[in-house]
Amino acid sequence: MSSYEKPDHWSIKAQKEGYPARSVYKLKELDEKFGLFRFGGADFRALDLGAAPGSWSLYALRKFSGRFFLTAVDLAPLSRQYDKGLFDGANFFFAQGDMTDAAVRGTLQEKGPYKLVMCDAAPATTGNRSVDTLRSLVLAEEALSYAETCLAPGGNLAVKVFQGGDTAALLKRIREIFKTGKSFKPAACRSESFETYYVGLERR
Numbered sequence: 001m002s003s004y005e006k007p008d009h010w011s012i013k014a015q016k017e018g019y020p021a022r023s024v025y026k027l028k029e030l031d032e033k034f035g036l037f038r039f040g041g042a043d044f045r046a047l048d049l050g051a052a053p054g055s056w057s058l059y060a061l062r063k064f065s066g067r068f069f070l071t072a073v074d075l076a077p078l079s080r081q082y083d084k085g086l087f088d089g090a091n092f093f094f095a096q097g098d099m100t101d102a103a104v105r106g107t108l109q110e111k112g113p114y115k116l117v118m119c120d121a122a123p124a125t126t127g128n129r130s131v132d133t134l135r136s137l138v139l140a141e142e143a144l145s146y147a148e149t150c151l152a153p154g155g156n157l158a159v160k161v162f163q164g165g166d167t168a169a170l171l172k173r174i175r176e177i178f179k180t181g182k183s184f185k186p187a188a189c190r191s192e193s194f195e196t197y198y199v200g201l202e203r204r
């Protein structure tokens with residue numbers, strides 16, 4: 001069994017706390033460190049790109065107990081194992097589709113403007129690091145493009161990237177668009193993983 005298959009501390013914790021994926025703890029750390037959700041309130045809208053199985057969406061919906069609007073997209077459906085009806089709420093919209101598709105983009109854009117764009121999207125990995133890094137970069141660039149078109153001034157971005165390739169150029173662009181641009185690897189990332197997160201705070 002590889003370390004990717006073996007349930008670790010974070011996977012067991014996620015199960016106990018009612019989240020379908022361990023990735024929720026990466027968002028929690030990002031939120032606690034950078035205050036991603038600091039806006040809150042009735043007019044707060046967030047966009048979750050690459051949302052399945054749904055831990056990040058559940059984190060946001062639980063945190064705000066229905067006081068804000070969340071839009072989410074993924075190629076795959078969300079897991080209904082732990083949501084207790086939250087994914088059926090009037091303050092949540094899920095589109096099953098490709099975030100790079102123009103029609104999907106139009107639908108997501110209509111639900112904005114957003115105060116937060118978060119993207120944990122990852123390509124199906126091939127094991128070839130250059131291919132995987134390049135595919136991840138395409139998704140991260142797409143997320144930045146969503147941030148440019150759908151994020152309200154003052155809004156925040158958190159996006160996953162696989163380290164390598166031209167990620168430096170991506171961070172440079174984030175720093176041009178946002179007052180602050182940072183790279184941060186949460187402790188909940190697997191030690192062998194080459195993923196990290198870029199955060200843009202306060203869109204200009």
Ligand SMILES: C[S@@+](CC[C@H](N)C(=O)[O-])C[C@H]1O[C@@H](n2cnc3c(N)ncnc32)[C@H](O)[C@@H]1O
Nearest residue numbers: 050052053054055056074075098099120121122
């Ligand atoms: C690591 S998972 C996300 C986990 C999620 N944040 C959670 O906490 O449950 C990455 C997701 O990105 C999605 N994805 C990859 N390419 C995508 C695309 N082009 N459009 C939409 N979703 C995509 C995958 O289907 C996968 O579900």
